[in-house]
Amino acid sequence: MSLTANSPSASRPAARRRKPAGLLSELLGDRPAVLATGFLLLIVFVAILVPLIVPHDPAAQALRARLDPPAWLAGGSWSHVLGTDNLGRDVLSRIMYGARTSLSISLTVCAIASTFGIAMGLIAAYVGGRTDTILMRIVDTQLSFPDLLLALTVLTVLGSSPVTVVIILSISGWMVYARMTRGIVVSARHEGYVEAAELVGCSMPRIILRHILPNIAAPLSTLLILEFARVVLAEAALSFLGMGIQPPATSWGLDIALGKDHVFGAWWLVTFPGLAIALTILSANVLAAWARVTTDPQEREKRFARTVARRSGSKRR
């Protein structure tokens, strides 16, 4: 029985922790989401504070300490907790700086792509007619194009720099926002309360800001988190292929590319940056799943029912 299969310990702290109001308490009731948020916050924290907390200069080479293993293995030392690479650079420090690169690129891309995409979606939905058709066909055309291939081609021709990477990833990422915004706005325009707002005499900007955009906020937050994960992965892939971040700078994808030659002798060179990428994306997806359930009243009700069932099941025992 599913009621008894759940561990009672999972529900008890949740039952006691009902004081923090609203969203926070809902988040605290969901363990995977708590872990995911915690990990993402850690990454953000590291990315911001990296110059203060980093143990070594990520570019400092120490040829005597080449390919040192992580601290807990024979031959490792606590001064290089996650070991060193083939030039004696500290793996942990490089991952910390890599977090900064990944995060700043991904967040910039998300900001540019979502702003542009939402604007296009609003225009398509509001102007309608031919403008709508043309914009949406552009979206379709671009979506049918493999975006990584497009990015590689453009970067090969233009040469690679962080700015070009941001631009190319933004160009290949705005369509989803445009399509989603258009869909929601078109359906929201037929809502009675939007019609009422128009008839009452509200101006168009006011209707969009006060009556339509609040509908988009919830699905948009889910989409933003998912897109963030996609962009982290895309940046890592481009850097791995040598078309993203270029050497003196660091990036998780670049670290893996440099470490792949030593994968049999020094597994830690690819494993730790790889784990950083994987955990970031996993956390983002878990958080997106939580956000989706939380913003959908029906799903939320189901989750609430499950929590209650679990709680009463544990009480009965």
Place this chain on the structure above:
Amino acid sequence: MPESEMAKQADPAKRLVEFTDVSVAYDVQRAAFWHRKPPPFRAIDGVSFQIGRGETLGVVGESGSGKSTIGKALLGRAPLATGNISFDGRDISKLSGAAMRRLRRHIQPVLQDPYASLNPRMRVADIIAEPLLVHGIARGKEAEARVAQLLNLVGLPSDTASRHPGSFSGGQRQRIGIARALAVEPDFIVADEPVSALDVSIRAQIINLFRDLQQELGVAYLFIAHDLAIVRHVSHRIAVVYAGRVAEIGPRDAIYGSPQHPYTRALLDAVPIPDPARRGERRPTIRGEFGRPGDEDHGCRFAPRCPLATKICREAVPPLAAKAPGHLAACWNS
């Protein structure tokens, strides 16, 4: 159109709204360049009437008759094909943009579905205060005071203001909708089937509210409904609409007492008699399908279903002619 007869309907000095030969046409399909564009669908066709200050015109008709389109045309949300609409002596049929928004200070809507017409994410206070804000009438404390006053006016407790519409019943929501419409002190309210979505038990309350508010504030209504029993209690005059045309229009008591158009008679006969002793009584009913307005352009549109139809009914459109002072019907045989 017999213009002189029209003029008798409302005293020109007190005339607020005037429809003159108004037609609304919708494109059925967008024209693709290898197809010819199908002829536009006329939702209403040559409709003329007036409404005076502080007066209620009830509009009755079955689904698809164009009664809602009349309201939409007045609110500037229907494309006029012919004719013009004047409000307070001013032609409003060509207004758009900012001018249209300014007009909305004087004409406010009460919508059919109180469950859809209130934004679920806004507090009741913000919903009611929104017209005040957008028309620059009041804000902040002043708007709050006005909201409290309006809630009192429509018979809602003052703690309603801080809650969201989700916690109210249909009747209460419609009261909120009415309070919003009244916020800017309009001269005119278009009520499009304001009680159709409500429980029968609370319809009477809302209808009485409409009536009381009119006595108190002198606001005029276009009150749209699909059955005669409902408009009877609020209307001074009633227009019966069939297939996009006015079949009969006149003072309430004349419409109920001596209906001139066979369609009006059929509608009155369709009102159930609340008397079990008369249960077995059979009354004549009309049969057949409701013809789409715009399908045929000659003859009376009611002719295919009319028990009185003669040859002329199928050949010439009956004019809206006076049968008694202020009482007009479009029928050859009455």
